Amino acid sequence: MTMDSSSFNPTAEADSGPEPTVYLIDDHEVELDLMQRWCRQAGLKTEVFDEPNVLLARLEQATVGCLVADLRMPQISGLELQAELARRDLTIPVILVTGHGDAENCRAAFKQGVFDFIEKGFDSIQFIDSIEKAIRSNQRDRFRYEVRREARLLLEKISRRENEVVLLLANGMPLKGIAQELKISVQTASKHRSSIFLKLGIDNEVDLYKMLLAAEVDLDKNPEQAEE
Structure with a gap:
């Protein structure tokens, strides 16, 4: 997004910008394939990963979309991955997926800033609904960030x-x-x-x-x- 002093409009709709991407990471190939197929059926662009370091190298400040991560992975847990994103000031919303959900994990996830927490066994409707909500939230946050940045540049x-x-x-x-x-x-x-x-x-x-x-x-x- 670019603005100049003659076009500053903080009430403009956040309906433009790069196409959002759903980043999927799981150490189980079958589950990755299933989640990617559901996303594609919903018309969502996806990228899949089985290595956290590869994913982290891919994400940047301008990333728009959401991240779906398995809570329990051998190299790094979903919570640890979300914490690393926060440390790097990457604000992409995170949805954690687990087959071992419990109240303690839910509390820890939401307290840490995870967007949503769903247990395996969910259907495609629930899955896509959570992703679409996360993407809309990210787009609104990115829009507010860009408006704030442009306004501050003008005030300088x-x-x-x-x-x-x-x-x-x-x-x-x-x-x-x-x-x-x-x-x-x-x-x-x-x-x-x-x-x-x-x-x-x-x-x-x-x-x-x-x-x-x-x-x-x-x-x-x-x-x-x-x-x-």
Whole structure:
């Protein structure tokens, strides 16, 4: 996703981007084949692995889709694999599959951030439903991440003084109040506002507020903290 200051739209639908992929890893070839066949029947792109290290080398920050992993594998468990993904800051959702499910494993999996936990013996409908939910969740997360990143890149264009003005504008302060707060003239405050709007490609304070929300800027901090 790419944006410029004239096209920033944090409310756009997350319906574009790379085709999602279902990454399947299991040390049992028969079960891998079955899961892949179900995915293909549902029109889902798949990649299969029987080696965790090969899978880890394949995934990257821009990966879109989900990962389905056997909980119990000889080299690394599904939980250990998910923990390694988290350590590498790879946010792809993980669905764990096991024939030995129990309450303790479920609690550990969800506490660790696993998206779903299903026991072997599930049917294709349950399996595909879990995958599609995971993919939609990942697409929404990726979209929010890209919107936040692009908004922050735009905000980097403004100066430190303009950053102070931004926070005051976003909190509804009029130009006269900004001038008093920053000990500048109203004319200077107005010039700062015009410069901010020009650099960010926006027209008013409402657009500014939306951009700050998209960038997840703390609107309650003091202007002196704007560069911290």
